[in-house]
Amino acid sequence: MASSLIVNALQVNFDSVLTFPEEGMVKMFKALKSTGLRGFLGCPSVLYEQDLEHFFSAAFFRENKVISVVQGKFVGLSEEQFAGAFGLPIAGLTYMTEVPKDLLYDARSIFSASGEPVKTSCKKIEMKFEFRLLNDILAKSVTVKAGSFDDVTHERFLLMTAIHFGLKINWIKILFDILKEMVTKPSKQAKGFAAQICVLLKGAPNLTLGEAKTFPPLKILTVKTVGTYVAKNKNITADEDEPVEKVVKKAAVKRRPAPAVTEPATKNKRTTVVRAAPAEKDLSIVPVVQNPEPISVLPAVNHRAQRRRAPKRKLVLRDGSDAETVENIIKQVLTEPAEVEDVETDLEESMVMKTVGTDPIETESRIDISAITNYDADISSKVLSNEEEPLVEMEKEKDKVRVLRRCLTLQTQSP
Structure with a gap:
């Protein structure tokens, strides 16, 4: 210290x-x-x-x-x-x-x-x-x-x-x-x-x-x-x-001459990597859709079980009033739309008869074609005019018309 x-x-x-x-x-x-x-x-x-x-x-x-x-x-x-x-x-x-x-x-x-x-x-x-x-x-x-x-x-x-x-x-x-x-x-x-x-x-x-x-x-x-x-x-x-002069002199002594360049330096070339073009066979495999339709426009497909259709037979009506039969069918279609297919199948089976060697007995009574046609027209106009009802109701009406047309076709094909 x-x-x-x-x-x-x-x-x-x-x-x-x-x-x-x-x-x-x-x-x-x-x-x-x-x-x-x-x-x-x-x-x-x-x-x-x-x-x-x-x-x-x-x-x-x-x-x-x-x-x-x-x-x-x-x-x-x-x-x-x-x-x-x-x-x-x-x-x-x-x-x-x-x-x-x-x-x-x-x-x-x-x-x-x-x-x-x-x-x-x-x-x-x-x-x-x-x-x-x-x-x-x-x-x-x-x-x-x-x-x-x-x-x-x-x-x-x-x-x-x-x-x-x-x-x-x-x-x-x-x-x-x-x-x-x-x-x-x-x-x-x-x-x-x-x-x-x-x-x-x-x-x-x-x-x-x-x-x-x-x-x-x-x-x-x-x-x-x-x-x-x-x-x-x-x-x-x-x-x-004189501080600056001394520093300059020392710096000048320590300097070294730059080496002479005899040949120009070659520049490195840049290499670019290009992706190869796709082969023609690859392009031929790709399918091309002409005029594609938007998905929203395509109608919904209703997958129904295919029904087995019976061969065309002659229609023979049972005994009874023709008017009563038609009215019963229409009434059943209107009241039970969910069972239309079953009714149609039963109607076909009940009305078709096999003839083995003998001709079926044909009654003179016929279904009133004008009545069915008028009903069909009324139903179609009703379905077309009612645009505000849901799609399900329209399908039900169409099913009703389809059944009536089937009945009319069977009647006209009978002799």
């Missing part, structure tokens, strides 16, 4: 950086020193990793103190201890919103690398090298920001303006509030101040710390490290000025 506390931390060796050959960089470090941060940023760089881990794992804030347990003993850190250990000022601006607006307006042009006023929330690359470095020092060692440092926030821009113009800042109030946020559990404040907390723990009474390690030299700003920082930023600027 101790390594994570110093991964972005920076310490400043003011005696070394004030000898930097560039005037703008020296002026920036002098302004930073004059605000009272020399003791805080240039403190002895000694780390006690295990003790730092124990401190942050058990730390909490109570009664204006940061309390924790280190080596089995309670340790408390207060604002007075912070102020006395690092010589921090206790008077001045507490909130950066108190920076005068006219100074903020001037700083937008002074910080700009191009001369055009920058915004208070801008990219770090838009500013001069010394103010880029000032932004990193404040973000990593003062406000302790985690993540990327390419963007300059509005609050940090105000803090840079106050430092540049030499405004008094109440650093003990600002820094101790940041420490309280570090030990507050729900807070998103990143943990830092590793070198400063180790200095305070070392000065605590009756507390023996563990193994000590030196601060990484590359994280301490000196003339050499500042020169390296400026050189890297110049290269970043040059790379951003």
Whole structure:
């Protein structure tokens, strides 16, 4: 955990950086020193990793103190201890919103690398090298920001303006509030101040710390490290000025010539599958109906049992009145239409006689043909005129007429 506390931390060796050959960089470090941060940023760089881990794992804030347990003993850190250990000022601006607006307006042009006023929330690359470095020092060692440092926030821009113009800042109030946020559990404040907390723990009474390690030299700003920082930023600027040309050159080198085509490529022919035509013998088998008649028009077929007809015989009437016989037949047909066939059969059998060697006796009485004909006509006209009766009634009337015609035929065929 101790390594994570110093991964972005920076310490400043003011005696070394004030000898930097560039005037703008020296002026920036002098302004930073004059605000009272020399003791805080240039403190002895000694780390006690295990003790730092124990401190942050058990730390909490109570009664204006940061309390924790280190080596089995309670340790408390207060604002007075912070102020006395690092010589921090206790008077001045507490909130950066108190920076005068006219100074903020001037700083937008002074910080700009191009001369055009920058915004208070801008990219770090838009500013001069010394103010880029000032932004990193404040973000990593003062406000302790985690993540990327390419963007300059509005609050940090105000803090840079106050430092540049030499405004008094109440650093003990600002820094101790940041420490309280570090030990507050729900807070998103990143943990830092590793070198400063180790200095305070070392000065605590009756507390023996563990193994000590030196601060990484590359994280301490000196003339050499500042020169390296400026050189890297110049290269970043040059790379951003000509990014397109480099990409085009690399792409041109990697290109390969297309292979020459000596012969034209042959196109694949499409093959279509056609269904074979039906044979003539198959067509000759299919019957063709000429002038087909719709099914609804076809008359219903009445399947009747075929009757066996007797050979024609001579009709010999029995003794009795002809009028009575005809009237009885008509009456029976009218009253019992369902038994017409049986009556007709019985009538034929009763009226036909076999003659073996002798002639039948023929009576002089005959059936009145005019009566039967008139009755037949009356029935036909009745059947034709009554179109609203059901088909069954019409069939019954037709059966009656058929029986009467049969009787008439038998009478006419008799000698």
